[in-house]
Amino acid sequence: MSAEPSAELRLYNSLTRAVEAFRPRVDKKVGLYACGPTVYNHAHIGNFRSFLYGDLLRRVLRHFGFDVTSVMNFTDVDDKTIRGSRAAGESLRIFTDRYIAEFRRDMETLNLLPQDVQPRATDHVPEMIALIGRLVEKGLAYASGDGSVYFRVAALPDYGKLSRLDKEGLKPGARVAQDEYQKETFGDFALWKAWSPDDGDVAWESPWGKGRPGWHIECSAMAMHYLGEELDLHCGGIDLLFPHHENEIAQSEGATGRPFARCWGHSAHLLVDGQKMSKSLGNLFTVRDVEAKGYTGRELRYVLIKAHYRQSLNFTWDELAAARVALSRIDNWIVRWKALPASALTAALPVGAAFLNAFSEALADDLNISGALGHLFDFVHETNRLMDKGEPVPDLPAIWEKVDAVLGLGIRTAEVPPEIAALGAERLAARAAKDWKKSDALRQQLDALGWSVRDSAKGQELVRK
RNA sequence: GGCAGGAUAGCCAAGUGGUAAGGCCGGGCUCUGCAAAAGCCCCAUGCGCCGGUUCGAUUCCGGCUCCUGCCUCCA
Structure with a gap:
């Protein structure tokens, strides 16, 4: 079987708002940064929809022969983590350690490949301070009276190029806390936040006084630390597009004068009963909630992955039940060919190559997973028919290995106790x-x-x- | 108001200027002591509404209706 599919991978780039051929800076080497969770409670399945998108993206890149270095951060210092740790009477580290462990457990349950690096923000504060320093030196950031440092949006002409929001049009809204800002203009955002009593013992020394890093600067600093000043791909949920990713671009490009990420990818929201998940609506589910209802990680994985990532996906329990049946179709098919003698597997059979080709071509088209899955079921069907007739089939174990490297569904072990x-x-x-x-x-x-x-x-x- | 994405069978969901993938549900068949399971077969003259372009539109253009998200720290 050939090593790599012939199709060329095309991805939607939020920066250009078009599907374009994906070409990393250096041959087939890809530096991929994904925005990770804020670890102040259990991640919900909506969060995992975007992490699963990142996982699929990575697996598809590998499928097309790319050598991927993947980084996903843990945001372990912000208002919520500080509030949570104080409420729990624990240090920030102990508190966030627990949710990081929970997150990793959920990742395993859903069969997400571990990233090459999973840095946490609090381990990289010096890099953040250094980056803020560069921005201050260049006049792109300023310290306010209280010891906070803000990014000067007005100093960066192309600010807003990702979200295409008019920076003149950014006006104070209901969601802005009134008391916390001493900024030149409304659009400016915090790079460094001066210590306040609410922060307790969470503080680092900096040239601007005691405080903690802002949210956006974390990702810029960690991404550049591990992947260099230019990334090939940066992905995350659509709601991160603004302000988070816009601000990452501003900080990073402001400091380096070079493009930060060549391609930006964003996944759409997971809806529950047609609405965004939220605590107040009571429609927020965690991986544990799904397990408690008797569903497995791979069933959830299938549900969260089977629709295109840029399409909002409505989660229902019925879908989970349907996923179980669909998956058992694949399981049964595997059981059938596993029982076949090696002599029944003919590697050169054209149906095998044709399928793999169609599967890859679908994936190459901006991760058209629904199309790819459609081809898989067609193939299952076709080879079932061959097995019914006792005719030779393609080298199914080898084909499945390639397919499952992308899907991550696994083979159910059928050890009988x-x-x-x-x-x-x-x-x-x-x-x-x-x-x-x-x-x-x-x-x-x-x-x-x-x-x-x-x-x-x-x-x-x-x-x- | 600005920006973005949608509307395809009972449900979920691909896709195409030439007559609608796939999964679930449903119906039938084979197998079987009976079942179940499994496999096989069938299942949208139709793609939100109204116009237009075209030999032909679900697919292109214009208008409309409805849904979802973002607009400063939510994946």
């Missing part, structure tokens, strides 16, 4: 003796234990439900 196997053997014996009553009772018992019995031409099979 000894006690289940024993019940199965008992039922087999009962059937042989034509003791239908006993064999039906055993079937029910197995069913209650979560195993379904399949009587097929090959004999009895035990499959976990």
Whole structure:
């Protein structure tokens, strides 16, 4: 099987608002930065929709032969983390450690590939201070009377190029706290926040006095620290586009005079019952909530990944149930070909190459996962038919390995525990003796234990439900 | 108000200037002691509404209606 698909990867770039051929700065090397979670509570499934988008993006890049260095940060200092740690009577570090651990657990549950680096903001304050220093030197930032430092938006002519918001039009709104700013103009944003009593012992020394970094500067500093001053790709949720990413661009390009990221990608929101998830609506679910309802991580992964990332996705429990059935279709198909003798697998069969080609071509088109999945199900169907007829099939294990490197659905291990196997053997014996009553009772018992019995031409099979 | 994205079968969701992928649900068949499971087959003259361009539009253009998000620290 050829190493790389021939199709050229095209991605939507929020900066140009067009789908364009993706070309990193250096051959096939990609520096990818994804904005990570603020670790003050459990991430919800809406958060994971965008992290899953980042994961899919990474897997697709690999699929197309790119060598990806992936960085995702943890925001472990901000108003919410400070408030949370104080409420819990814990240090900021201990408090955020716990939610970082929870987040990593959820990542594993959803089979997100771990990033190459997962830096936390509080480990990079010196880099942030240095970056702010560069901006102050260049006249792009200024210290206000209280020891905070702000970015001077007016000094950067192309500020607003990502969000295409008119900076003149940025006006105070209801969502701005009234008391905290001593800024030259409304659009200016905090790079460094002077210490306030509410911050407790959370503070770092800086040339401008005791304080803590602003939100946006974290990502600029960490991204540049690990990936250099120019990134190939920067991704995150659509709501980060403004102000967060706009401000990252301003800080980074203001300091370096070079383009910060060549391509920006943003995923649309996850909706629940047609609305954005929010605590007040009571429609906010965590990965644990989904697990508590009996669904697995891979079922959730499938639901969150199956629609195009730039399309808002409406989450419903019905979809999760449908995902379970759809996934079992794939599982059953895998079970079938795993039982095949090696001689039945013909690597050179054209249907295999045709499928892989169609699958890749769909993915190459700005991650058209729905199209790719459609091809997968077509292929499952087609090869099932071949197996029905006892005809040779393509090298399914090798094909699936490539496909699943992108989808991350995995193969369900079907290890049958000894006690289940024993019940199965008992039922087999009962059937042989034509003791239908006993064999039906055993079937029910197995069913209650979560195993379904399949009587097929090959004999009895035990499959976990 | 500004910016952005939508509206495709009961539900979810691709896609195309030439007559609608895929998944779920539903119906049928095969298999079977009976079931279940699994597999196979079928399932939108129709793509929000009104005009226009075209031999032909769901796909292009114009208008309209409705939905969702962003507009300073929410993925």
